[in-house]
Amino acid sequence: MIRNLGILVGLFFTGVLLYSFLMGAYTYLTEEHVETAEHMFHEHPKSLSQSSDGVFGKFDTAQLQRGYGVYKEVCSACHSLEHVAFRDLQAIGYNEAEVKAIAASFQVPAIDPETGEASTRDGLAADKFPAVYPNDVAARAANNNAVPPDLSLMTKARHNGPAYVYSLLTGYQNPPKKLAEEFPDSMPGTGLHYNPYFANLNLAMAPPITAEGQVSYADGTKASVDQMSKDVSAFLTWTAEPKMEKRKQTGLAVLAFLLIFTILAYLSYRNIWADKKH
Amino acid sequence: MSFPWASQYNPTNPAMKWIDERLPLPRLVYNAIGAGYPVPRNLNYFWNFGVLAGFALVVQIISGIILAMHYAPEATVAFNSTEHIMRDVNWGWMLRYMHANGASFFFIVIYIHIFRGLYFSSYKAPREMIWLLGMVIYLLAMATAFMGYVLPWGQMSFWGAKVITGLFSAIPLIGPTLQEWLLGGFAPDNAALNRFFSLHYLLPFVIAGVVILHVWALHIPGSSNPTGVEVKQESDTVPFHPYYTAKDGFGLGVYLVIFAAVMFFAPNFLGHADNYIAANPLSTPAHIVPEWYFWPFYAILRAFTFDFLFIPAKLLGVLAMFASILLLFFLPWLDRSPVRSGRYRPLFRPFFWVFVVVVLILGYCGGAPAEEPYVMISQLASAYYFAHFLIILPIISSIERPDPLPASITEAVLGKDGEEAPAAIDTIATTGGAATQPAE
Amino acid sequence: MTEAVSTDPQTVDADTQNEEGVRRRDFINVAAVSFAGVGGAAVLYPLITQMAPSADVLALASIEVDVSALEPGQAIKTIFRKQPLFIRNLTPKEIEEANAVDVASLREPQTLAERTAPGHENILITMGVCTHLGCVPLGAAQGEVKGEFDGYFCPCHGSHYDTAGRIRKGPAPTNLEVPAVEFLSDTVIKVG
Numbered sequence: 001m002i003r004n005l006g007i008l009v010g011l012f013f014t015g016v017l018l019y020s021f022l023m024g025a026y027t028y029l030t031e032e033h034v035e036t037a038e039h040m041f042h043e044h045p046k047s048l049s050q051s052s053d054g055v056f057g058k059f060d061t062a063q064l065q066r067g068y069g070v071y072k073e074v075c076s077a078c079h080s081l082e083h084v085a086f087r088d089l090q091a092i093g094y095n096e097a098e099v100k101a102i103a104a105s106f107q108v109p110a111i112d113p114e115t116g117e118a119s120t121r122d123g124l125a126a127d128k129f130p131a132v133y134p135n136d137v138a139a140r141a142a143n144n145n146a147v148p149p150d151l152s153l154m155t156k157a158r159h160n161g162p163a164y165v166y167s168l169l170t171g172y173q174n175p176p177k178k179l180a181e182e183f184p185d186s187m188p189g190t191g192l193h194y195n196p197y198f199a200n201l202n203l204a205m206a207p208p209i210t211a212e213g214q215v216s217y218a219d220g221t222k223a224s225v226d227q228m229s230k231d232v233s234a235f236l237t238w239t240a241e242p243k244m245e246k247r248k249q250t251g252l253a254v255l256a257f258l259l260i261f262t263i264l265a266y267l268s269y270r271n272i273w274a275d276k277k278h
Numbered sequence: 279m280s281f282p283w284a285s286q287y288n289p290t291n292p293a294m295k296w297i298d299e300r301l302p303l304p305r306l307v308y309n310a311i312g313a314g315y316p317v318p319r320n321l322n323y324f325w326n327f328g329v330l331a332g333f334a335l336v337v338q339i340i341s342g343i344i345l346a347m348h349y350a351p352e353a354t355v356a357f358n359s360t361e362h363i364m365r366d367v368n369w370g371w372m373l374r375y376m377h378a379n380g381a382s383f384f385f386i387v388i389y390i391h392i393f394r395g396l397y398f399s400s401y402k403a404p405r406e407m408i409w410l411l412g413m414v415i416y417l418l419a420m421a422t423a424f425m426g427y428v429l430p431w432g433q434m435s436f437w438g439a440k441v442i443t444g445l446f447s448a449i450p451l452i453g454p455t456l457q458e459w460l461l462g463g464f465a466p467d468n469a470a471l472n473r474f475f476s477l478h479y480l481l482p483f484v485i486a487g488v489v490i491l492h493v494w495a496l497h498i499p500g501s502s503n504p505t506g507v508e509v510k511q512e513s514d515t516v517p518f519h520p521y522y523t524a525k526d527g528f529g530l531g532v533y534l535v536i537f538a539a540v541m542f543f544a545p546n547f548l549g550h551a552d553n554y555i556a557a558n559p560l561s562t563p564a565h566i567v568p569e570w571y572f573w574p575f576y577a578i579l580r581a582f583t584f585d586f587l588f589i590p591a592k593l594l595g596v597l598a599m600f601a602s603i604l605l606l607f608f609l610p611w612l613d614r615s616p617v618r619s620g621r622y623r624p625l626f627r628p629f630f631w632v633f634v635v636v637v638l639i640l641g642y643c644g645g646a647p648a649e650e651p652y653v654m655i656s657q658l659a660s661a662y663y664f665a666h667f668l669i670i671l672p673i674i675s676s677i678e679r680p681d682p683l684p685a686s687i688t689e690a691v692l693g694k695d696g697e698e699a700p701a702a703i704d705t706i707a708t709t710g711g712a713a714t715q716p717a718e
Numbered sequence: 719m720t721e722a723v724s725t726d727p728q729t730v731d732a733d734t735q736n737e738e739g740v741r742r743r744d745f746i747n748v749a750a751v752s753f754a755g756v757g758g759a760a761v762l763y764p765l766i767t768q769m770a771p772s773a774d775v776l777a778l779a780s781i782e783v784d785v786s787a788l789e790p791g792q793a794i795k796t797i798f799r800k801q802p803l804f805i806r807n808l809t810p811k812e813i814e815e816a817n818a819v820d821v822a823s824l825r826e827p828q829t830l831a832e833r834t835a836p837g838h839e840n841i842l843i844t845m846g847v848c849t850h851l852g853c854v855p856l857g858a859a860q861g862e863v864k865g866e867f868d869g870y871f872c873p874c875h876g877s878h879y880d881t882a883g884r885i886r887k888g889p890a891p892t893n894l895e896v897p898a899v900e901f902l903s904d905t906v907i908k909v910g
């Protein structure tokens with residue numbers, strides 16, 4: 001009974017699927033194959049190696065501080081960092097007084113103690129980086145109808161994130177001739193900028209890092225466009241996962257322990273089964 | 279239950295004796311996973327995965343209870359509270375990665391466990407109930423994992439909730455109302471998030487209860503084994519403890535090494551980048567897919583692209599997806615071959631391996647974008663999926679000529695006249711378990 | 719049965735067989751089980767410390783209060799580390815009362831001077847948290863009962879504090895806690 005019903009159900013689904021396959025294959029073969037601009041021009045991120053890569057990877061605090069400088073001078077005009085608190089910056093090598101000074105250079109929302117009205121005050125170490133715009137509507141209005149996303153998690157929110165950020169920052173270029181010829185609709189419109197590393201090729205952010213020395217580096221590193229882009233993506237790798245270094249160190253200890261345990265468990269297993277054929 | 283030669287619980291420790299007389303819990307444990315449970319001596323490593331699944335469930339429950347101490351199920355703060363766990367809670371990053379990757383590993387283990395059952399036909403009489411309870415666990419685990427994935431309230435959480443509840447809207451007449459009822463709104467929001475959290479907390483404990491039933495049912499006929507030949511004599515078995523506790527201990531070590539390697543060094547490999555973007559009801563990610571463990575079913579869902587007769591494609595896809603899971607419940611009655619183990623089923627074996635490959639293909643297509651050629655491949659693979667269970671297995675079971683089976687497990691292990699003389703074993707066995715002393 | 723791998727045939731008798739491996743002397747087995755035990759214990763550490771205050775809680779900022787508008791005899795209540803903080807401008811009479819007490823007779827001997835900042839003996843800053851079981855004592859807001867010693871009175875179980883916030887009567891064991899205080903100017907105080 002069950003088997004007879006089963007065979008009927010089976011024949012039904014298999015039949016429908018084969019029918020769909022034939023229909024689909026027919027359309028696929030007869031329909032003209034449309035190539036999309038994204039498909040043709042979108043590029044995977046360039047390869048980027050960072051000191052935090054790999055099992056033994058560690059953050060390079062000097063680089064993170066330079067990267068913070070780039071964020072502060074360039075990106076922070078439009079992008080927030082809402083999951084990061086000023087106190088967190090101690091982890092990248094700033095001391096308490098420096099953290100306080102950095103915090104105080106930002107204005108955070110507050111309530112006027114006299115009138116109870118919304119106002120602002122200097123940031124404190126315990127505060128998080130403040131939002132740049134009061135809300136999405138304001139963000140849109142100020143940015144040609146595009147909301148600059150928060151950057152705290154950017155390198156984890158994109159596939160191959162650090163390399164993506166680096167490639168995007170250094171990837172602005174003039175649209176290729178072929179694009180204009182074959183996909184005139186995909187040419188950057190007003191306020192848009194061509195960048196093959198961006199999923200739909202044209203993004204609303206104007207090239208942010210454009211000139212050598214745009215950010216002054218205290219440690220004497222030459223502030224080339226490439227260097228600044230690398231530094232800020234390192235910084236954003238840290239903001240996305242400040243605990244990465246601790247994670248890898250803990251992982252090594254845990255793995256070492258587990259390997260020894262597993263070897264012991266194996267020997268014990270062999271020992272107990274020694275006289276049992278199986 | 280159990281075999282007549284099973285060792286009897288006989289506590290020598292006065293405290294254990296005292297407890298056992300008043301509440302025979304020590305006895306229960308002894309008979310369930312101690313020396314009182316005789317187990318076929320020839321189990322291979324695939325038999326480790328039951329214990330591993332239990333372990334993985336415990337890891338989820340412990341890490342989950344802890345996450346729930348820091349997590350806030352409210353749509354405006356849920357995403358931030360997960361980041362709070364990652365950044366500020368002591369060891370929070372580790373507990374979250376343990377839970378998120380633990381869910382994936384739970385499914386890896388369960389899938390191996392299920393495929394073990396499929397190859398060695400562990401679902402056949404007298405073990406149908408074990409199989410049915412296992413399928414209940416699997417369904418509950420899928421529901422739990424789906425709702426858990428909604429909790430961090432990232433983009434994938436939000437759109438996953440929308441799309442999966444959208445499946446129910448395919449049901450004629452009541453569909454749209456049902457979806458609103460499930461979500462408690464027109465789209466996922468606080469109401470949905472809160473009920474998912476409540477159920478996500480509850481269901482694992484229901485699973486634990488069903489696991490107990492599953493193990494209880496297992497202890498009636500005892501474990502099956504790679505030959506599929508039932509236990510006949512004492513020399514076929516060894517006591518669970520210390521033999522299989524030792525083997526499971528080793529298996530657990532290997533499992534933990536792999537788990538730790540992923541959890542500490544590639545914790546986001548099995549996840550999806552979009553879930554690090556806070557939920558945004560106004561923008562769908564370009565490529566939305568569920569967690570990898572749902573991919574084969576997702577591929578089946580998307581394989582239905584054309585209306586058939588009067589049935590819309592959407593409804594067909596939903597029906598097929600549910601059918602592809604539910605048909606597993608009927609497996610014991612679809613495959614009627616008297617032989618259990620795939621080892622002795624020459625006709626079954628190639629079809630089984632085709633099936634394994636088909637499921638892997640479905641998984642791959644389910645994770646790929648809904649474009650050609652993936653859709654066409656999914657259609658062929660899905661067709662085989664249904665045909666395998668509903669047409670091929672029933673037919674094989676009536677036409678196949680199985681290979682000769684060994685007379686017993688002992689014979690399979692030691693050969694017809696194995697060095698380990700069965701007579702000697704039996705005599706020593708009566709003295710209570712020094713059975714293994716004679717030199718081999 | 720568990721004696722299966724024992725090297726000593728003497729131990730294989732009816733009694734020991736049932737001890738479920740407790741007597742197993744095999745070093746490697748003991749080592750494996752101990753290792754598992756150590757691992758299990760190590761895992762408890764993160765599982766327990768996760769409940770301790772998280773980094774954001776520990777980092778709660780210090781606060782600054784402006785007391786220029788606080789007249790003698792008045793008090794203000796603000797919030798410090800999620801708990802009430804009492805700031806009281808003592809009148810000369812209250813200061814006198816506090817200094818008149820024989821310190822040795824107190825449950826927690828402390829002078830008013832020890833509980834205030836030098837040069838600002840009239841500004842008494844204490845936590846508004848009863849040291850008994852944590853209720854908020856009365857006496858800071860206008861019109862509230864100040865207790866038998868004219869300072870604060872905790873109605874939960876009847877603790878009386880004097881004008882220096884010291885415990886004088888009732889179940890509370892210690893004086894109201896004085897947090898770290900720094901005068902940034904004559905009227906602006908930094909607490910914490």
Ligand code: HEM
Nearest residue numbers: 338339342343345346349374378381423426427429430482
């Ligand atoms: C069968 C057992 C379980 C499975 C398969 C499971 C699965 C999941 C999954 C897939 C997530 C999303 C992970 C992420 O990407 O962040 C999650 C999150 C969560 N689960 Fe579970 N879970 C289980 C048991 C539990 C239990 C017993 C609890 C609580 C008592 C719990 C509490 C939570 C909480 C609070 C979250 C949100 C925090 C987060 O996303 O990291 N889970 N679960």
Ligand code: FES
Nearest residue numbers: 848850851872875
């Ligand atoms: S809490 Fe104040 S007297 Fe008990």
